[in-house]
Amino acid sequence: MSRPLRLVVLGLSLSSSWGNGHATTYRALLKAFTARGNDVLFLERDVPWYAEHRDLAEPGFCRFALYPDLAALEEHREAIASADAVIVGSYVPDGIAIGDRIFDWARGLRAFYDIDTPVTLARLEAGDCAYLAAHQIAEYDLYLSFTGGRTLRLLEEAYGSPIARALYCSVDPQAYPALEREVVYDLSYLGTYSPDRQPTLERLMIEPARRSLDLRFCVAGPQYPDGIDWPANVTRIAHLPPDRHPAFYAASRYTLNVTRGDMIRAGYSPSVRLFEAACIGTTIISDTWDGLDTILTPGSEIITAQEPEDVLSILRLQPEAVRRRIGTAARTRVLARHSAAQRAAELEAILRGAIAARVVTTAGPDLMEEVGA
Template sequence: MSRPLNLVVLGLSLSSSWGNGHATTYRALLKALAARGHDILFLERDVPWYAEHRDLAEPGFCRFALYPDLNGLESHRAAIAAADAVIVGSYVPDGIAVGDRVRDWAHGLCAFYDIDTPVTLARLQAGDCAYLARRQIAAYDLYLSFTGGPTLRLLEETYGAPAARALYCSVDRDAYPALERAARYDLSYLGTYSPDRQPTLERLLIEPARRAPDLRFCVAGPQYPDEIDWPENVTRIAHLPPDAHPEFYAASRYTLNVTRADMIRAGYSPSVRLFEAACIGTPIISDTWDGLDTILTPGSEILTADAPEDVLTILRLQPDAVRQRIGSAARARVLAHHSATRRAAELEGILHACVATRTSVHPMLKEEVGA
């Protein structure tokens, strides 16, 4: 392992997993980075909707601080200036202003971690991205992208990113062990309501539930509109904290992976829920998108469906031995390639390489970053 780094991360949330997938992504990654000896400070904007739903107020793997507003960042200016690398995440409130301040204050590497890359690029095209300005992409030393594939070249060649690197989400294998539980649901789905995911959820879970009243379904996650017509055999759970996710997946014969429209268009955008379910050993039925086969192999590690009939065929006709074999194969693949330990090592390598490149271009920075 290379020398330990002093890192500052400004992200959407670490303390609350309510209504977002960022918190579990940061928790897994930062815990694994800390285990590799790195010193981390996470800065989170104190907002009321997360304050009401905090499920990790005091993380044990990093230093953590809330700041009330932009002016409140001033108290962390020295830490930002002293860091080997500062990472600003997507969807940070006032993210454009936060990014500008980080660029002004930091002496070390400045990176942007986009856990929503296709959504970000779509919003930049529309001119309504509140957390990143197009001019900032070239100003950050490193663009860490939730999305891989052709999007990385687009970021560098069209948007001017000095270095765009894939940093997929991951799963903490200790928090998501293989579990065997009696099945409560034939098909489940865990995710916050999103208008662009809802048609797929309707097609691949709600409609199958209507056609198969003898089967059991469940949708867990907040912010679903009251007007949705849920069939009687669909159980609704308003919110599941991360420590309840393993039991939820283990109690599902299959679970559904639904991808946002922008992510489908870009491809190569696996969700954290996909990795979590696979790590438990629960077989996954997914919509299809370019690059899925680079994450899990369709047919042997994951199943795909386009229509209600595809889902019902799987639920009714798939032999249980085949179901279990698919779940086990997915778990083995995710543990080998998408664990938080693996992802932390990847990020460590990326950061050290970028720091080395940056100091070779700017020799005066060598003393500042401890080279």
């Protein structure tokens, strides 16, 4: 029987979900990963914007530490050096310098977990990626990508990654149970402002709201500019902490999934919000992208829309029985394929396989037993 893995994660945030989808992704994944008997230390850069909005200051499922700057990582050098695997996440401040330290310090597997893969690759092409250098992709032993499909081949063939594997986001069913709530909104959207998502939000949420003042809409999330002309029937919530997400989705007849431009072009990039809403059983209206049908089947588990007229037709003409059936089917699919427990098992299998491959390459198969592969 393989011994538990010792994992160190340097991620964007575990303690604050404000303005990012990383925190809830890490929380679900690492809670399930430690439930499998593994040991995790999460290291987070202490930055003021997350310090002001901490909604999980003391994670109960893993060890956690804040560090104020690069120099302070020296305090955790031995933990990094002795870990079976070290994961550096996307968007981590000073991520390039941190990666270089990991290459120098870590004796175990060195992995990069990209929760923003298409954005990362676009920034690498433009030469302005602050958290990953192109040459580092070949230096990491493993590239975990929240985008699957052809992007994995690109990472291996064009950038030289030794191993690129998809690790989609997931959802903790205990945190996102099926709920019965009084319907407050006909259509909701939960997401941080992004310039490349805003045109789709305008088309599939704001314009339908302008045309149907008798219907109720809501946009929850931070960083939206003051100049947006919100219709009177669109409620704005500046920040919604994770413990309020389930009730928010349950109070919505439909919720909208909007995908960033780089992720639409890459395809195979399901967001954590997609899984969370589906787990609640709320029926999702989504933009379209390659690979969506490998996550939820359009027409029976999710509804796709391209124009305001599509959204209005769904909101006004779709029978309630059909809406409920689609939401229930999505929940069933997500529980079967995208729970945090399943994703943690995937992560463990990927890590053990990559550790074994690295040991064989560098030291021979006789050491595989020692690293728990």
